[in-house]
Amino acid sequence: MLYRIILFLGFFAAFQTTYAATSNCLTCHREFEDKSGPSYKITQDIHFQKGLGCVDCHGGDATLDDMDAVRAQKNWRGVPNHLQVPEFCARCHSNAKYMHNHNPMLPTDQLEKYKTSVHGKRLFRKKDMKVANCISCHTVHEINNAKAPHSSTYPLNVPFTCGKCHANAKYMKGYNIPTDQLEDFKQSVHGQALLVKKDLGAPACNSCHGNHGAAPPGVQSLAAVCGNCHAIEADLFDNSPHKVAFEENDYPMCETCHSNHKIVKPNDSFVGDKKPALCVECHSYDDGTNGLATAKAISRALSELVATQAQAKKVLDNAALKGMMTTDEEFRLNEVNQVLIHARSLVHTINADSVVAEAEKGIKKADTVKINASALIGEYYFRRKGLALATLFITILAIALYIKIKRVDKKLAGK
Numbered sequence: 001m002l003y004r005i006i007l008f009l010g011f012f013a014a015f016q017t018t019y020a021a022t023s024n025c026l027t028c029h030r031e032f033e034d035k036s037g038p039s040y041k042i043t044q045d046i047h048f049q050k051g052l053g054c055v056d057c058h059g060g061d062a063t064l065d066d067m068d069a070v071r072a073q074k075n076w077r078g079v080p081n082h083l084q085v086p087e088f089c090a091r092c093h094s095n096a097k098y099m100h101n102h103n104p105m106l107p108t109d110q111l112e113k114y115k116t117s118v119h120g121k122r123l124f125r126k127k128d129m130k131v132a133n134c135i136s137c138h139t140v141h142e143i144n145n146a147k148a149p150h151s152s153t154y155p156l157n158v159p160f161t162c163g164k165c166h167a168n169a170k171y172m173k174g175y176n177i178p179t180d181q182l183e184d185f186k187q188s189v190h191g192q193a194l195l196v197k198k199d200l201g202a203p204a205c206n207s208c209h210g211n212h213g214a215a216p217p218g219v220q221s222l223a224a225v226c227g228n229c230h231a232i233e234a235d236l237f238d239n240s241p242h243k244v245a246f247e248e249n250d251y252p253m254c255e256t257c258h259s260n261h262k263i264v265k266p267n268d269s270f271v272g273d274k275k276p277a278l279c280v281e282c283h284s285y286d287d288g289t290n291g292l293a294t295a296k297a298i299s300r301a302l303s304e305l306v307a308t309q310a311q312a313k314k315v316l317d318n319a320a321l322k323g324m325m326t327t328d329e330e331f332r333l334n335e336v337n338q339v340l341i342h343a344r345s346l347v348h349t350i351n352a353d354s355v356v357a358e359a360e361k362g363i364k365k366a367d368t369v370k371i372n373a374s375a376l377i378g379e380y381y382f383r384r385k386g387l388a389l390a391t392l393f394i395t396i397l398a399i400a401l402y403i404k405i406k407r408v409d410k411k412l413a414g415k
């Protein structure tokens with residue numbers, strides 16, 4: 001590993017010096033720029049790392065040693081303004097043949113997709129200079145891919161890349177949209193998982209909004225977005241009566257109950273016929289549906305399972321404390337937990353029968369644990385009683401033996 005790193009660094013240094021030696025752009029710019037200038041930042045940039053130079057983007061001729069001469073070159077592209085950046089990047093990135101020669105795996109649809117986004121539409125149609133263009137999200141002179149931890153598109157950095165504008169109330173003034181997405185996201189299960197636990201499987205802004213089509217997912221695409229990662233819940237929802245009902249009412253599927261940016265960890269109080277249950281937001285006992293009756297039945301089944309599970313755990317803990325072998329029952333109690341997780345996701349069927357049936361399965365298992373753990377405790381006391389009797393017996397035996405030996409000693413002494 002170390003060998004590889006050294007080899008890599010060696011190549012990199014060699015490459016950098018050859019590039020620097022042939023590029024007057026870099027040499028001259030380093031003379032007057034500070035460390036935050038393009039000529040220094042560029043070492044972090046994937047274009048530079050893959051062998052491209054200043055000329056590939058800006059044009060000019062790297063063998064010239066005068067900036068005015070550079071500007072006079074026919075191919076000089078200069079510096080693009082905010083509106084020109086997308087085409088400036090797309091000259092290469094939308095050129096399938098060119099990109100294929102460099103990296104056949106890279107898509108070449110960024111500009112096309114960008115044009116369909118709220119950002120792109122406003123940029124091109126309204127000449128809106130405040131919406132994101134390519135470099136608002138990718139930076140400039142330190143562009144890198146989503147795998148590089150220092151990159152603005154690395155999942156852990158994306159929320160702040162978007163938040164630069166979207167969490168800045170002053171910057172977003174004049175647009176009629178909230179600026180709480182970053183704050184809410186940070187508090188959500190997703191934000192906690194991504195930013196605190198560093199779980200790269202948790203979504204960043206672009207997982208839901210897309211990279212280049214950054215737009216609010218519409219009602220239709222919404223379930224698909226959440227369902228990419230939560231396939232079980234999405235499937236159960238799709239087969240429930242809520243699917244059609246929500247579509248008819250234009251309620252977004254998952255967001256209606258879970259919100260979008262401030263998704264909290266759900267618990268059993270979310271379902272039931274009393275607040276804070278979500279069901280009472282839309283249902284009442286006289287709304288002509290069996291919504292709340294269902295909610296109540298589901299809630300009751302879940303709490304009964306949770307209570308039985310807790311009792312079983314208490315008895316089992318007691319048995320373990322007494323030093324009994326509880327492995328089998330612990331395994332069974334784990335199964336109860338799996339059943340509980342499944343029963344909770346079945347809430348999305350809004351079908352009381354299926355939740356109740358699953359809950360009963362768990363309750364039966366938990367009861368078995370209770371019975372078996374109680375038996376283990378019984379065995380413990382039985383053994384303890386046995387031990388006490390045995391100890392008593394041995395003591396009596398020892399005393400008898402002692403007396404006997406004393407007598408024998410006396411007899412011998414008397415002789």
Ligand code: HEC
Pocket residue numbers: 024025026028029032054055058059060061062063064065066067070071078079
């Ligand atoms: C001999 C020194 C020198 C060389 C060689 C040089 N530059 Fe410059 N360049 C400068 C200076 C100085 C400025 C700043 C001009 C100013 O601030 O007015 C500059 C400005 C720029 C700018 C800002 C836009 C502009 O027109 O002012 C870009 C882009 C740029 N250079 C790119 C390049 C590229 C690409 C090359 C190589 C093909 C290159 N430079 C070669 C000295 C150099």
Ligand code: HEC
Pocket residue numbers: 025026029038039042047048052053054055056057058079080081082085088135140141
């Ligand atoms: C991947 C394309 C790309 C490469 C490679 C690149 N630039 Fe740039 N450069 C840009 C873009 C885009 C802008 C416009 C930035 C903006 O609008 O803020 C820019 C702006 C500039 C500017 C003016 C604004 C500033 O940031 O100071 C200078 C000077 C400059 N580049 C120099 C260089 C030099 C020197 C190199 C090589 C070391 C280089 N660039 C390599 C894309 C590139």
Ligand code: HEC
Pocket residue numbers: 046047050052056057085088089090091092093102103106134135138140143144145146
């Ligand atoms: C001269 C052509 C050219 C221009 C102009 C250009 N790029 Fe690139 N870009 C490339 C090449 C080539 C690669 C590296 C492909 C490889 O080898 O992996 C690349 C890689 C990238 C990557 C990393 C892709 C990945 O996931 O590996 C990003 C992001 C990127 N460019 C963004 C931009 C942006 C933003 C601009 C405009 C400021 C831009 N590029 C301008 C040619 C270009």
Ligand code: HEC
Pocket residue numbers: 086087089090093106107110111114119132133134135136137138146153158206211212214
């Ligand atoms: C709203 C922010 C945003 C804008 C605007 C944006 N990008 Fe991206 N781009 C991203 C993110 C985030 C990724 C990382 C995707 C990932 O996780 O792999 C990405 C990925 C890329 C890639 C890697 C290949 C791919 O498609 O996944 C390239 C190349 C790229 N962008 C170029 C561009 C160009 C060119 C533009 C302008 C036309 C642009 N981007 C505009 C956010 C943006």
Ligand code: HEC
Pocket residue numbers: 118119122130131132133136137158161162163164165166175176177205206209211214215216
């Ligand atoms: C340079 C600032 C800037 C950056 C960076 C930026 N945006 Fe935006 N975004 C805007 C502006 C300005 C609008 C236009 C607001 C409007 O018209 O409603 C917008 C619009 C949006 C919208 C549409 C909102 C609506 O309902 O109209 C979404 C969604 C969005 N951005 C998501 C993102 C995501 C995700 C990222 C990061 C990957 C991002 N943006 C990065 C400035 C930015």
Ligand code: HEC
Pocket residue numbers: 159162163166177178181182185190203204205206207208209216217218219222252255260261
């Ligand atoms: C778990 C998926 C998900 C994540 C992660 C996510 N969003 Fe959203 N976002 C949504 C949904 C769903 C909507 C609402 C769409 C609707 O109602 O039409 C939305 C709406 C928006 C809007 C429109 C205005 C609003 O608040 O309704 C913006 C802007 C936005 N998101 C930006 C962001 C930013 C910035 C991040 C990262 C900090 C982010 N989103 C993370 C799913 C997500």
Ligand code: HEC
Pocket residue numbers: 189190193199201202203204207208225226227228229230254255258259260263264265266
């Ligand atoms: C990129 C994958 C991904 C996407 C897209 C996604 N999630 Fe998640 N979600 C996760 C991960 C990973 C976790 C687990 C976080 C943790 O460690 O607690 C999670 C957790 C949750 C939780 C809490 C579950 C629990 O048991 O604590 C809910 C609720 C949730 N997501 C709802 C949604 C909704 C609603 C959407 C769409 C608006 C969505 N998710 C989009 C990956 C995703």
Ligand code: HEC
Pocket residue numbers: 241242245246249251256257270271272278279280281282283288289290291292294295298347350351
């Ligand atoms: C955003 C509003 C909303 C929320 C929240 C909601 N429902 Fe519904 N539900 C509806 C609508 C609308 C219908 C269709 C009613 C109709 O057919 O008249 C429906 C139908 C139902 C039905 C089918 C009723 C029947 O008689 O066919 C059940 C069962 C149900 N909901 C249970 C629940 C439960 C349990 C919860 C809480 C976990 C819940 N709902 C939360 C809006 C909601």
Ligand code: HEC
Pocket residue numbers: 223226227230233234235237242253254255256257258266267268269270271278302341344345346347348
């Ligand atoms: C009618 C309201 C409602 C809708 C719509 C809804 N959920 Fe839920 N969701 C709940 C309730 C209630 C719970 C909590 C169940 C519990 O813990 O007892 C929950 C829990 C969850 C959990 C935590 C793990 C689990 O399964 O218990 C995830 C993940 C989840 N929902 C994802 C989704 C996704 C994805 C969608 C869209 C396809 C969605 N939900 C739609 C009400 C809803």
